[in-house]
Amino acid sequence: MARLTKMKIKKAGDKHQVLVLVNHPMETGRRKDSKTGQLIPAHFIQSMAFKHNGKVVAEANMASGVSKNPLIGIEILNAKAGDKVDISWTDNKGENGSAQSAIK
Amino acid sequence: MKRRTFLKGSLTSGVLAVAAGAGLLKPSQVLAAAYSEAAFKTEISAEEALKAALGMSDMSDSGDIQIKAPLQAENGAVVPIKVQTSLPAEAIAIVAVKNPAPLTTYVNLDGAGGFYSARIKMGQTSDVHAVVKSGGKLMKATQQIKVTVGGCGG
Numbered sequence: 001m002a003r004l005t006k007m008k009i010k011k012a013g014d015k016h017q018v019l020v021l022v023n024h025p026m027e028t029g030r031r032k033d034s035k036t037g038q039l040i041p042a043h044f045i046q047s048m049a050f051k052h053n054g055k056v057v058a059e060a061n062m063a064s065g066v067s068k069n070p071l072i073g074i075e076i077l078n079a080k081a082g083d084k085v086d087i088s089w090t091d092n093k094g095e096n097g098s099a100q101s102a103i104k
Numbered sequence: 105m106k107r108r109t110f111l112k113g114s115l116t117s118g119v120l121a122v123a124a125g126a127g128l129l130k131p132s133q134v135l136a137a138a139y140s141e142a143a144f145k146t147e148i149s150a151e152e153a154l155k156a157a158l159g160m161s162d163m164s165d166s167g168d169i170q171i172k173a174p175l176q177a178e179n180g181a182v183v184p185i186k187v188q189t190s191l192p193a194e195a196i197a198i199v200a201v202k203n204p205a206p207l208t209t210y211v212n213l214d215g216a217g218g219f220y221s222a223r224i225k226m227g228q229t230s231d232v233h234a235v236v237k238s239g240g241k242l243m244k245a246t247q248q249i250k251v252t253v254g255g256c257g258g
Contacts, residue, residue: 015217028225030204046139050216057216061157063144065200065208067182067223072209075217 028064048089153207166243189218195237202230
């Protein structure tokens with residue numbers, strides 16, 4: 001199942017802020033299901049790569065210490081109009097997702 | 105799958121142990137490619153986690169790092185943290201000292217600006233370090249965040 005992955009690029013002076021929102025539960029593996037009393041298995045995004053015109057400029061690593069529906073932001077430098085920004089993520093169950101955008 | 109995870113985990117920690125012991129390898133170069141499960145383990149100290157993630161744990165305070173975060177978080181499940189630095193950053197980590205897994209997230213930067221933002225979970229009131237790796241050294245800024253309702257499961 002593809003998870004909703006959204007990307008927003010905000011201009012901040014001569015830099016561009018890239019914000020990524022993924023619809024993901026980020027389960028720790030320590031939480032119990034209130035109905036069954038069973039532990040909910042851990043399920044979280046492990047890494048997210050940010051590409052600027054095909055070059056990886058940032059690689060975020062995380063585990064279940066990041067909130068549900070993570071919103072991750074980085075800043076890219078020297079970006080021009082039309083530059084491509086690609087992001088992709090993978091989680092501990094092998095699910096993945098990506099989003100593409102261009103700088104306006 | 106289980107075997108693969110195990111192999112990956114033991115390989116990573118093996119490499120780390122050798123590198124840390126001999127001081128020959130730069131573990132950060134090794135870890136830049138592979139996800140480090142050791143860095144996000146629970147029941148370890150912030151220093152151990154940083155060592156696994158960034159290859160070092162000696163930090164000095166720096167005035168060039170700004171943390172933008174609430175002084176008091178009403179909901180520990182979602183605590184927005186923004187880190188900004190004027191230093192040429194190679195990596196930025198967010199550490200909530202009293203969390204079961206102190207290292208919440210970190211980012212390796214290669215050509216991107218000195219900025220990282222994420223929303224983290226916090227189990228209880230704790231100091232939060234923004235750790236920046238720059239020029240082969242770790243620098244940090246610290247802010248205490250008060251949490252009224254914890255967000256680490258349970």
